[in-house]
Amino acid sequence: MLIGEVVGSVVATQKDPQLESHKLLVVQVRSHENQPRDQYVIAVDSVGAGPGDLVLYATGSSARQTNITKDKPCDAVVMAIVDSWDVSGKNVYEKWSGA
Amino acid sequence: MLIGEVVGSVVATQKDPQLESHKLLVVQVRSHENQPRDQYVIAVDSVGAGPGDLVLYATGSSARQTNITKDKPCDAVVMAIVDSWDVSGKNVYEKWSGA
Amino acid sequence: MLIGEVVGSVVATQKDPQLESHKLLVVQVRSHENQPRDQYVIAVDSVGAGPGDLVLYATGSSARQTNITKDKPCDAVVMAIVDSWDVSGKNVYEKWSGA
């Protein structure tokens, strides 16, 4: 998995019928130091993620192991919303830091 | 999935019999900011996409989860035509902007 | 799939028994504008491709969906010989241009 930020979403009316009613998120990849990278993926949402959320996404056949993506032509899924992470003992990101 | 533009197509008479009569599209990858990248893929069309369309394509085993690619030696499929997408609250692409 | 040129072949006597008698091609990747790239793959041939042919190859589990690669430890297969392709309405490659 990689960490990314949900920065937008895609509208696509004409698509494989198995993907009807699935939210397609634009996820920009973050480094493990939480720096934005010039890399993105369009991922199906399986956890109710929204704009600004940092998330984990899985790719490849692993992206079809959630209830909503099973057997579908989907190669990337958001399967977790990140609360926080640390690197070398230091907190890199804290979702609720302002709460 | 990634976003790409359909920029052409490939003709191949001598091919695996399972791929007979499938349209093979040349898809040039776009960034999430809609900039063309020096990256492409040859993908089977499953949604009737044509030249100039911006599309979503899936790769790997996920590319075999459409009706027309099932069990075939195909590692990339166009499974949606993009109508629009937004990044950071701004519209990046609108198919029917001129309509 | 990507487009590549068959530039050579590999001889390997000591190999997984399932790969006995399969031709192993050295395929150098081409860009969608038909420029050679500093990227290659060793692929099993499933269509009778030879030196100088431009071909399509599939990777990953999709490379095991031909009759001759099924269930074998092979992650790349040549599954089509390219006759021609076009980009932005212009012919980029024509196999029989000299005929």
Add this chain to the structure above:
Amino acid sequence: MLIGEVVGSVVATQKDPQLESHKLLVVQVRSHENQPRDQYVIAVDSVGAGPGDLVLYATGSSARQTNITKDKPCDAVVMAIVDSWDVSGKNVYEKWSGA
């Protein structure tokens, strides 16, 4: 597989139910000469790895072949803790060098 160092971990309360109670490690990739790379992966731990450990991780569908990751939306798993390795006849890393 690649070699990486466990440099941290991720907390994610809202996630696919199949991933409940799994440790999510931040693994920074090492070169085969043991130099840190600007590349990482978030991997499920299957062997009790901790901060500072050098580990092997597997990706893709292979990441779902451990008892704890089977059929889960997980595309990277730590499946070994490295004791040592050598390159060109020289020891590159020795876990217990100080013992």
Add this chain to the structure above:
Amino acid sequence: MLIGEVVGSVVATQKDPQLESHKLLVVQVRSHENQPRDQYVIAVDSVGAGPGDLVLYATGSSARQTNITKDKPCDAVVMAIVDSWDVSGKNVYEKWSGA
């Protein structure tokens, strides 16, 4: 598949039980012109390869299609030892050139 040189091996006592007694090789990737690349993979050996051998390795689910890697958390396998290869009609590598 790609071509690589076996440059070393990894010792890992604490690992997924399915990988017990498997040799883990450090394989440095070669270009198709036989130049070493700054890229490597840790692969399970299935053909008795040793230090200095040039080999073919397969990745992803294809790496689990040998007898010894079946259903194991292994994403790379050495499945052939290279005797020789040619590019553009010229011999690039010959294992027994000194014999």
